[in-house]
Amino acid sequence: MEIWNRHFECMERDELRRVQGERLRETVERVYFNVPYYRNKMQEAGLAPENIQTIEDIVKLPFTTKNDLRDTYPFGMFAVPMSEIVRLHASSGTTGKPTVVGYTRNDISTWSEVMARTLTSAGADRNDFIQIAYGYGLFTGGLGLHYGGEKIGASVIPVSGGNTNRQLQLMHDFGTTVLACTPSYALHLAEAIEESDIDINELKLKTGVFGAEPWTENMRREIEHKLKVKAIDIYGLSEVIGPGVAFECMEQKGLHISEDHFYPEIIDPETLQVLPEGSFGELVFTTITKEGLPLIRYRTRDLTSLNHKKCNCGRTLVRMDKCLGRSDDMLIIRGVNLFPSQIESVLLEMSEIKPHYRIIVDRVNNLDTIELQVEVDEEFFQDKISQLQSLREKLLENLESAIGLGIKVTLVEPKTIERSEGKAQRVIDKRKF
Ligand code: DLL
Numbered sequence: 001m002e003i004w005n006r007h008f009e010c011m012e013r014d015e016l017r018r019v020q021g022e023r024l025r026e027t028v029e030r031v032y033f034n035v036p037y038y039r040n041k042m043q044e045a046g047l048a049p050e051n052i053q054t055i056e057d058i059v060k061l062p063f064t065t066k067n068d069l070r071d072t073y074p075f076g077m078f079a080v081p082m083s084e085i086v087r088l089h090a091s092s093g094t095t096g097k098p099t100v101v102g103y104t105r106n107d108i109s110t111w112s113e114v115m116a117r118t119l120t121s122a123g124a125d126r127n128d129f130i131q132i133a134y135g136y137g138l139f140t141g142g143l144g145l146h147y148g149g150e151k152i153g154a155s156v157i158p159v160s161g162g163n164t165n166r167q168l169q170l171m172h173d174f175g176t177t178v179l180a181c182t183p184s185y186a187l188h189l190a191e192a193i194e195e196s197d198i199d200i201n202e203l204k205l206k207t208g209v210f211g212a213e214p215w216t217e218n219m220r221r222e223i224e225h226k227l228k229v230k231a232i233d234i235y236g237l238s239e240v241i242g243p244g245v246a247f248e249c250m251e252q253k254g255l256h257i258s259e260d261h262f263y264p265e266i267i268d269p270e271t272l273q274v275l276p277e278g279s280f281g282e283l284v285f286t287t288i289t290k291e292g293l294p295l296i297r298y299r300t301r302d303l304t305s306l307n308h309k310k311c312n313c314g315r316t317l318v319r320m321d322k323c324l325g326r327s328d329d330m331l332i333i334r335g336v337n338l339f340p341s342q343i344e345s346v347l348l349e350m351s352e353i354k355p356h357y358r359i360i361v362d363r364v365n366n367l368d369t370i371e372l373q374v375e376v377d378e379e380f381f382q383d384k385i386s387q388l389q390s391l392r393e394k395l396l397e398n399l400e401s402a403i404g405l406g407i408k409v410t411l412v413e414p415k416t417i418e419r420s421e422g423k424a425q426r427v428i429d430k431r432k433f
Contacts, residue, residue: 001121003314003315004117005117008258008317009117010314010316011260011316013308016259017054017055019260020055020288021053021054024052024055024057024263024286025049025053027286027288027290027296028042028061030079031079031296032048032049033049035077035078035294037068038296042061042062047060058263058286058297059274061296062296062297063296063298064299066299069099069100070096070097073100075100079291080292082102084104084105084292085102086103086104086108087102087143088101088103088138089103089138089139089140089242091140091238098138099238099239101140101238101239101293102292102293103292103293106291107290107292111148111244114148114244115144115145115149116151117258118234118243118244118247119149121256121315122209122232123207124152124177124178124207125154129154129155129174129175129178130154130176130179131170131174131179131180132145132156132157132159132180133167133180134161134180134422135160135161135162135421135422136158136160137160140236140242140243141182141242141422142158144241144242144244149180154178157170161421161422162421164188164421165196167192168192168193168198172198172203176203177205177207178205178206178209180208182210182211182212182422182424183210183213183215183219183223185419185421185422186223186227187222188420190226193227200228201228205229206230207229207232208230208231210231210232210233211233211236213424214323214324214326214340214341215233215344216344216348217322217345218349220252222348232248232250232252233247234246234247234248235247235323239300240287240295240298240300241261241290244258245262246258246320249315250313251311251312253319254319254321255319255320255321255323256311256315256318256319257317257318258317259317260288262285262287262288263286263287264306265286265297266279266280266281266282266283266284266305267281267299268281269282269327277306277308278306278307280304280305280321282299282300282302282303282327284297284298284300285297285298286298300326301326301328302323302327303324303327304320304324305320306319307320324339325339325340329427333405334367336403338405340427342402343372343403343407347374347395352377352380352391353375354374354375354376356374357372357374358427358428359426360373360430361428361429361430363430363431368431371407371408371410372408372410373412375411375413375416376391376411376412378414381414388411391411392409392411395409395411
């Protein structure tokens with residue numbers, strides 16, 4: 001399998017740490033002298049740039065959070081004058097103002113580089129047709145994939161998200177080989193193909209690069225089976241750069257982080273201490289080459305662990321485990337911690353059920369309630385009421401044994417739960433805190 005940048009992707013770890021230290025030192029200097037917000041924070045912590053010499057010194061630095069970006073909205077944490085910024089993106093966020101990110105020309109080139117690594121790692125090259133069904137616009141998905149696709153010389157089809165019929169037509173007529181979109185939209189496209197006149201075997205699809213939301217191994221199997229592709233997980237966040245932060249290789253055993261650009265740590269979200277290698281916790285990134293919006297120890301809220309073992313693909317870049325939840329996605333129901341992905345995993349193990357679901361959380365008489373609405377397979381839905389009843393009971397049992405919590409289950413008719421064209425919104429939390 002090809003590797004886009006063998007020098008950095010397969011670098012000896014000692015050498016990589018030396019590079020990381022050097023780049024960290026430069027970044028700290030840059031933020032100290034150009035971003036008053038960071039200078040103040042460092043001074044408060046009694047730190048000057050010369051206190052940061054090697055990558056080990058990173059633990060001395062204060063953390064950055066999304067709130068820091070909100071407090072300095074829109075451009076307060078940029079480290080260059082606006083005349084150097086050639087692109088702005090923003091992530092909408094569920095509440096309040098968006099988080100704004102700015103790129104210099106060099107940042108765009110770094111982004112294209114890490115996306116070229118991502119696509120090459122998924123097996124794509126200049127002979128591929130990449131259909132980009134991530135949204136174009138302020139969201140980083142569309143343009144991130146776009147620049148990477150062009151960099152590797154593939155034929156890029158910038159269709160953006162939505163308009164499912166046209167997606168299928170282009171996929172068929174242009175001979176798309178690589179599909180890029182969220183896993184929930186991939187599933188929707190797969191079902192739309194089943195219902196169309198197109199025979200899946202006529203399509204040339206071979207790979208999917210799916211990300212921007214959590215998805216379980218069971219969901220991967222479902223998509224691979226239905227779309228007849230190898231489904232590769234790609235991870236990123238706007239604040240750090242967008243997609244391209246981490247990517248799976250053909251081994252599908254964790255996502256390689258482009259750590260020559262983004263230095264990862266795992267911390268305990270309560271104590272903020274760095275956890276020993278292999279521990280599960282909150283992922284934190286320091287960007288060590290970015291110019292427009294460098295971030296020091298940015299708390300992602302994403303929960304995962306890091307694996308430093310060398311991968312069979314030959315890359316030495318550390319791997320993060322598939323990320324199945326964020327600390328702020330975690331529901332606490334009557335004291336039990338629950339991630340939506342745990343429910344998804346159970347659903348995908350039952351063939352009578354479709355992985356289209358919605359979780360509704362509420363509080364009635366001071367007690368948390370949780371309802372799962374899930375679609376039943378078309379054929380099964382025609383069956384007798386008694387059969388549906390026993391299906392419901394089976395599902396309840398499986399859920400209870402997997403998550404240790406009684407959940408109200410409502411089986412709904414096929415195709416009644418809204419399909420997502422971008423990031424799926426699966427939880428509706430009506431509780432008022
Ligand atoms: O979602 C960037 C992206 C675009 C990644 C296209 C991959 C593909 P944001 O909108 O800022 O950026 O959302 C970032 O989405 O902190 C995670 O919680 C979640 N996320 C992104 N990729 C994955 C993934 C883009 N592969 C937030 N698995 C992140 C799980 C993911 N969660």
